[in-house]
Structure formats: C-alpha cells, structure tokens
Amino acid sequence: MQYPGIYRAAFLIALDNGGINRGRSKEQHARDVERFLATRVEPLREIDNWLQGLDDAELDEICCGDRESEEGIAVRERHPPPPFADSLLDDYFEEVC
Secondary structure (H helix, E strand, O other): OOOHHHHHHHHHHHHHOOOOEOOEOHHHHHHHHHHHHHOOOOOHHHHHHHHHOOOHHHHHHHHHOOOOOHHHHHHHHHOOOOOOHHHHHHHHHHHOO
C-alpha cells in the first residue's frame, strides 16, 4: 500500500467500528481504502507521514478516542496534525467504514 500510515489508521477505525467482519475481510477493506484514497485531494503524503510518526497508543487515541478528551488533546498538542488530517479520517469513517 502506498500510504501505510493512513492504511494503519483506517484499519484501526474499521476494527473499532465493526468495519472488518465476516462479511468484509481485511483484504476487501484494503481495496476499499485504496479506492477511497484515489478520490482524495488532501496532502496524503503529509498526513501519512504524521500518522506514521505516532506510536501505537497515540494512533489508537487519534483513531478510536474522543477528539475532545484530555488524551486526544494532548496527542494533538505533542504531534500537531497537518491540515485536513482530521477531515480525511472523518470522511473515511463516514464513507467507507
């Protein structure tokens, strides 16, 4: 996959929200993520680099936590997201997951 950080984030979001299950395999999910990314105009490389720079706990907080929680705010203060990162993840959740 061209954007491993974005894929990793999408995978966590899908796991957290039931997007990978008996009816939708990990492989189907990967194809859906690729199709989703092919339609995007955001700076994907910059978002991918940011996501790759997060450790597992930080990525879990970004993908599965509450954006307004103390932990979510602290992660964003330590690692400010690039423009459009939150909207890309929100759109993935709404459109694909």
